[in-house]
Amino acid sequence: MNRAQLLAPGRLALTAAGAAGLVALATLAPADGAPTGPQGPQGEGASLAPVSSASTTCPGPELSGVRDVDDIEVAPRLAVATAPQSMLSVTPGGASGLAAAGQKVTPPPERGAATSLPLAANRPATVEASGALAPGLAAGQEWVSTRPELRGLATVPCAAPGADLWLLAGGGAPGRQERLVLTNPGANEVTVDLEVLGRKGPVATPTGGTVVPAGGRTALLVDAVTGAEESPAIRVRATGGSVRAVLSDIWLDGSTPVGAETSLPTAKPATRQVIPAAAVGTSGSLRIAVPGEQQAVVSARILGKDGPVPVPGGGVARVSGRSTGELPLTGLKGGTYAVEVTSDVPVVASLWSTGRVGSGLGDFVWGASTEPAAGLVGGAFPRTEGVTRTVSVVASRAPATAELAWLTGGQWRTRSLALAQDTGVTVELGAAEAVFVRRSAGSGDVRAGVVSMAGVPGARLVSVSPLVAAAEVSRVSRAHPMP
Helix, strand or coil, X not given: CCCCXXXXXXXXXXXXXXXXXXXXXXXXXXXXXXXXXXXXXXCCCEEEEECCEEXXXXXXXXXXXXXXXCCCCCCCEEEEEECCHHHCCCCCHHHHCCCCCCCCCCCCCCCCCEEEEECCCCCCEEEEEEXXXXXXXXXXEEEEEEXXXXXXEEEEECECCECEEEEECCCCXXXXXXXEEEEXXXXXXXXXXXXXXXXXXXXXXXXXXEEECCCCEEEXXXXXXXXXXXXXXXXXEEECCCEEEEEEEXXXXXXXXXXXXXXXXXXXXXXXXXXXXEEECCEEEEEEECCCCCCEEEEEEEEECCXXXXXXXXXXXXXXXXXXXXXXXXXXXXXXXXXXXXXXXXXXXXXXXXXXXXXXXXXXXXXXXXXXXXXXXXXXXXXXXXXXXXXXXXXXXXXXXXXXXXXXXXXXXXXXXXXXXXXXXXXXXXXXXXXXXXXXXXXXXXXXXXXXXXXXXXXXXXXXXXXXXXXXXXXXXXXXXXX
């Protein structure tokens, strides 16, 4: 049995009883970027121990909260899960000597359990876990609509905030509306500056920063920032703290709804970008932005189970510095792929694809590039009727073995995936409520994402959601007070 308890508006806390007594170790910082196995390197005078608390931020309903603009009602649900013990590289709780913090939930949720509940209107949500439940926390939100004026499926992972983010999504077509949602999980207000790049270079934006209140969020119409730019890339820079940023993109072609998606920040600028879960439909394109002044020569290829293959048509493009470009994806059979983008200068990248045929109904996805997993990554998914999940796991740069676990029908299932260099595999998960992946062997960069689908061919709803870091350990000081 598992329960969730709302302790305050927009805040969900999970706790578990830990060992009694005082804790002699002082947590210094999360160690998400360090290997999480017992063989991982340790800083001088420090060791790794299970995290005693974890939190993750969810944007809340993406289509509400813009000043002087009508809200578009959807009914998002929040899902929360913790990884099964078999996927953890540490033993949390009493064995580590770290006690639970915060208010205890009675009865406490069990490790490896999942729960789902409605999200409050116009509010972000912060999910917190402590004690034995802290390692391997994942959360996500999702809504689905088939109304005459709004059709789409939007699945969004809850994740940590950042101070310098890139969002590549949206466009200037008639009937298209994008909303930028900025969430501040911190205790102080944060000022956000927005910069936009387009096909012809930087796009003039309104002057002045956007203030995001402490523990709150601010939503903006993207048209007010990007104008009619057909290929925008938005840079979000925060001062005074960090923010979570997502971009909701909905499209009405005349009176025909042709899709909705909520896109996430890309990986930081680099000469290699990998999109782990690209749901390719009838047509699509790669959007590439060059933050620097120098022109980029960009190439793209598909990473499948049989190895890399070029994108049909060559998959090569030149993109001017401080600009964006689009690389068409044509001639690909519909399905789920991983896509690798390489460049001679740092770029950011995202993929757009639609399953629309002719002038009929449709839906589309935005799939952003992601950072390689430094440890455990995971996602939690609401119990949405008719929605099934497929996970895509990819290894680049070198071979790797990845462990996969997913929860469906109350049972955890596992699979070990042997991945050659620059290959990807997909696994159908059914109505999965939680998914976790970790690299268990090899040195390849592992990334993973989940494609969620509902409906029938020709009228499918689809969304892409990357698996994100699920912290397991922190660095702790070995120093003890002098007697």
